[in-house]
Amino acid sequence: MITLYSYPELFGVADNNGYGLKVFAFLKLTGVPFTHRHIFDASGAPRGQLPYIDDDGEAIGDSETIIAHLIQRYGLAIDSGLTLAQHHTDHLITRMLDDLYWVMSYSRWQDEHYWPAFHDALLAQHPGLSEDALRSAQEFNSMRYYYQGIGRYAPADAYARGLADLQVLADIIPSNRFLHGPAPTTVDAAIYGFIANIYFFPIETPLRQFVAARDNLIDHCMAIHALVSATPPAEQYAGAH
Structure with a gap:
């Protein structure tokens, strides 16, 4: 199971940081099941930055790295038709x-x-x-x-x-x-x-x-x-x- 750790919501968006909201939206658009945990303290995150995911015990930080990992690991086809x-x-x-x-x-x-x-x-x-x-x-x-x-x-x-x-x-x-x-x-x-x-x-x-x-x-x-x-x-x- 994937857990997304990101900053808390604000004003109706699921994360008040653009990078965390990007990963949240990607997961939702691709239909990958995940748990979303909102945190303020990033000291335990890879490189001390949010967002990050825990994918069956593997911690992965950086929104681009997270998305690349998810595409490869789960065979996601969201970008497969792009030139x-x-x-x-x-x-x-x-x-x-x-x-x-x-x-x-x-x-x-x-x-x-x-x-x-x-x-x-x-x-x-x-x-x-x-x-x-x-x-x-x-x-x-x-x-x-x-x-x-x-x-x-x-x-x-x-x-x-x-x-x-x-x-x-x-x-x-x-x-x-x-x-x-x-x-x-x-x-x-x-x-x-x-x-x-x-x-x-x-x-x-x-x-x-x-x-x-x-x-x-x-x-x-x-x-x-x-x-x-x-x-x-x-x-x-x-x-x-």
């Missing part, structure tokens, strides 16, 4: 989402315009969190942003990077369909992981304002959300701990 060019496109989009992650995270933890709303939402939905724990997480993230580079940007310049990434997605995602056709593939799960974590958050960052004004991004997000939100009888969930 080489489409695989290359997916690789480029995945790397671009890595860039978008930093801007999205920056908007929550560092930008003082939006941090209070994010802080209050976390405490409201997860009352077991302490003020000290949140402040420690904010300080840790601030250090990460500084060494990654985004923390040295003025807010307008940081958001310009994220908006450029979102513009690419807005330009390439077709209306009323998934990226490569009528059926979703892995890259659609990846896109959903990040767009849902922007769109469903009622915090009016420049990123959310952009997404909310693009019908094709909303339609794509809602289509994946509808596919992954229903809980099949075989799935088991464990609460946050």
Whole structure:
């Protein structure tokens, strides 16, 4: 049995981190049974990062590595119909989402315009969190942003990077369909992981304002959300701990 360990839900999405939500959506789209355990403490995870899975005693971290493992081990055909060019496109989009992650995270933890709303939402939905724990997480993230580079940007310049990434997605995602056709593939799960974590958050960052004004991004997000939100009888969930 597979257990997915990822950050807790927030604002109606199954993980408030784009990478964890990406893996969650992939598992749901492929129909692989799994247990979902929400945790805050990543110290026991491979490389100290979430998400990770435990697959019959084998711990595997990194969302791309997790998905590659699942495809190979379980013979999943979600991407089997893609051309080489489409695989290359997916690789480029995945790397671009890595860039978008930093801007999205920056908007929550560092930008003082939006941090209070994010802080209050976390405490409201997860009352077991302490003020000290949140402040420690904010300080840790601030250090990460500084060494990654985004923390040295003025807010307008940081958001310009994220908006450029979102513009690419807005330009390439077709209306009323998934990226490569009528059926979703892995890259659609990846896109959903990040767009849902922007769109469903009622915090009016420049990123959310952009997404909310693009019908094709909303339609794509809602289509994946509808596919992954229903809980099949075989799935088991464990609460946050």
